[in-house]
Amino acid sequence: MSTDTDIPLRIRSxxxxxxxxxxxxxxxxxxxxxxxxxxxxxxxxxxxxIEDAFDVEIPDTDxxxxxxxxxxTTYIQRTAVKGPGSPxxxx
Amino acid sequence: MTPRIVVTGLGVVSALGIGVRQFWDAALAGRSxxxxxxxxxxxxxxxxxxxxxxxxxxxxxxxxxxxxxAERVDRFxxxxxxxxxxxxxxxxxxxxxxxxxxxxxxxxxxxxxxxIAEQEYHRVYEQLKPNRVVPNFxxxxxxxxxxxALAIMCGAKGPNLTISTACSSSAHAIGLARxxxxxxxxxxxxxxxxxxxxxxxxxxxxxxxxxxSTSFNSFxxxxxxxxxxxxxxxxxxxxxxxxxxxxxxxxxxxNAQIYAEVAGYAATSEAHHMVVPRDDGLEIAExxxxxxRDARVRPAQVDYINAHxxxxxxxxxxxxxxxxxxxxxxxxxxxxxxxxxxxGHTLGAAGxxxxxxxxxxxDRGLIHPTINYDDPDPECALPGISGQAQERSVEVxxxxxxxxxxNNASVVFKRFVP
Numbered sequence: 001m002s003t004d005t006d007i008p009l010r011i012r013s014x015x016x017x018x019x020x021x022x023x024x025x026x027x028x029x030x031x032x033x034x035x036x037x038x039x040x041x042x043x044x045x046x047x048x049x050i051e052d053a054f055d056v057e058i059p060d061t062d063x064x065x066x067x068x069x070x071x072x073t074t075y076i077q078r079t080a081v082k083g084p085g086s087p088x089x090x091x
Numbered sequence: 092m093t094p095r096i097v098v099t100g101l102g103v104v105s106a107l108g109i110g111v112r113q114f115w116d117a118a119l120a121g122r123s124x125x126x127x128x129x130x131x132x133x134x135x136x137x138x139x140x141x142x143x144x145x146x147x148x149x150x151x152x153x154x155x156x157x158x159x160x161a162e163r164v165d166r167f168x169x170x171x172x173x174x175x176x177x178x179x180x181x182x183x184x185x186x187x188x189x190x191x192x193x194x195x196x197x198x199x200x201x202x203x204x205x206x207i208a209e210q211e212y213h214r215v216y217e218q219l220k221p222n223r224v225v226p227n228f229x230x231x232x233x234x235x236x237x238x239x240a241l242a243i244m245c246g247a248k249g250p251n252l253t254i255s256t257a258c259s260s261s262a263h264a265i266g267l268a269r270x271x272x273x274x275x276x277x278x279x280x281x282x283x284x285x286x287x288x289x290x291x292x293x294x295x296x297x298x299x300x301x302x303x304s305t306s307f308n309s310f311x312x313x314x315x316x317x318x319x320x321x322x323x324x325x326x327x328x329x330x331x332x333x334x335x336x337x338x339x340x341x342x343x344x345x346n347a348q349i350y351a352e353v354a355g356y357a358a359t360s361e362a363h364h365m366v367v368p369r370d371d372g373l374e375i376a377e378x379x380x381x382x383x384r385d386a387r388v389r390p391a392q393v394d395y396i397n398a399h400x401x402x403x404x405x406x407x408x409x410x411x412x413x414x415x416x417x418x419x420x421x422x423x424x425x426x427x428x429x430x431x432x433x434x435g436h437t438l439g440a441a442g443x444x445x446x447x448x449x450x451x452x453x454d455r456g457l458i459h460p461t462i463n464y465d466d467p468d469p470e471c472a473l474p475g476i477s478g479q480a481q482e483r484s485v486e487v488x489x490x491x492x493x494x495x496x497x498n499n500a501s502v503v504f505k506r507f508v509p
Contacts, residue, residue, distance in 0.1 A: 039364065039367060040366075040367055040405075041300075041364070041365065041366050041367060044299075044300065044301050048299060059140070059305070060140065060301050060305050060306075060323065060324070061305075061306070063301070
């Protein structure tokens with residue numbers, strides 16, 4: 001079972017892997033679009049991996065509220081109830 | 092002198108009806124062809140975010156075309172065959188009296204034989220029977236199976252092409268059919284759009300892309316709502332449309348009926364993004380401008396625009412922005428409608444079906460309603476968009492079609508004046 005403290009790091013790690021960047025360079029306050037350069041399709045691809053990793057489903061209607069890395073973290077902390085997967089969603 | 096190209100026959104297979112008359116009557120009445128998504132055998136349907144689609148229920152190709160040939164192609168090609176059979180009858184062309192090498196077929200299709208593809212993937216990967224793939228798999232799955240089947244059905248030995256540019260495919264089919272005749276390669280070209288890919292994988296793919304409407308699953312007929320404030324994605328549809336194009340000289344020689352002239356065409360790429368249009372709309376505006384220049388028509392002369400308008404939050408706004416940019420004051424005067432409000436988005440068939448609507452609109456002087464336009468988005472609202480059918484004489488119509496892969500097409504139709 002993932003713990004709340006794992007979640008921020010796992011999400012930042014997922015982002016780092018997706019973007020091919022060092023995890024330390026990704027800050028909770030970074031905006032997915034404006035700071036990390038994710039366009040709408042890239043955001044959907046990232047959230048798909050996060051859905052897989054945390055076994056959650058993010059409805060379309062919740063997407064507009066997910067602006068920053070911290071928003072995603074808070075969202076997953078609130079909704080994820082099932083067991084862990086790897087941050088990449090591959091495991 | 093460059094030949095003029097005219098439309099002399101139409102055929103439709105759609106979720107609003109099979110046959111031009113059925114389709115057009117339903118379109119003018121503002122009926123929706125969107126319904127609850129049919130179950131995919133044992134698939135857990137609740138797992139799909141979107142639960143609505145513009146499906147053609149109860150279609151049986153055997154009711155329209157005799158013989159085994161139509162049974163041995165995938166659904167999108169079957170729809171194309173039925174639409175083409177109607178268009179040829181409507182045109183009055185006697186193909187056995189034509190020079191077969193001067194008759195071409197150009198099909199626009201986005202996805203290809205997706206039904207057989209899924210069936211056989213299942214056989215190979217799930218049942219682990221690679222030795223039991225059906226022998227007809229390759230001829231059915233290939234994207235040009237429809238244009239091949241149509242050529243065989245019609246005896247058309249001229250140019251036989253398939254163009255695949257996602258949702259703009261068959262707008263290009265019309266444009267390239269016109270060019271094939273203008274450049275002297277053919278006298279008659281049958282321009283077709285066809286797609287039938289509402290299958291578990293493709294539907295799931297559009298769901299994952301978050302491209303489809305999800306908020307109206309309990310009200311399917313409300314889900315496709317271009318230009319509405321509450322639009323939340325497109326509705327996947329299926330269908331086919333056929334336009335018989337021929338040179339004016341050829342049409343005159345046989346005293347054919349003429350719906351409209353295909354007067355201009357433009358094909359561009361935004362070279363921007365695989366699925367998202369440029370948000371300033373400038374490339375779309377330039378595409379429309381190029382097509383109008385090709386037709387030697389000024390924006391102020393355009394009476395009607397059949398908008399691409401898929402009902403996505405971004406796409407509809409960008410298209411209207413482009414229309415305002417190019418048409419200036421005329422944007423508040425031109426009539427605009429969204430055929431996808433009625434049918435959902437038929438992907439590769441959308442351009443041909445929109446072309447048929449343009450031809451009928453010019454011919455009949457009636458503009459079908461944009462349904463579900465009951466809560467206009469202020470960023471999209473223009474006076475020429477209406478939830479009601481409009482009676483209006485249309486001399487010049489413009490068709491827009493945009494496709495994934497940064498692809499744009501516009502086609503200009505004019506009332507035929509001898």
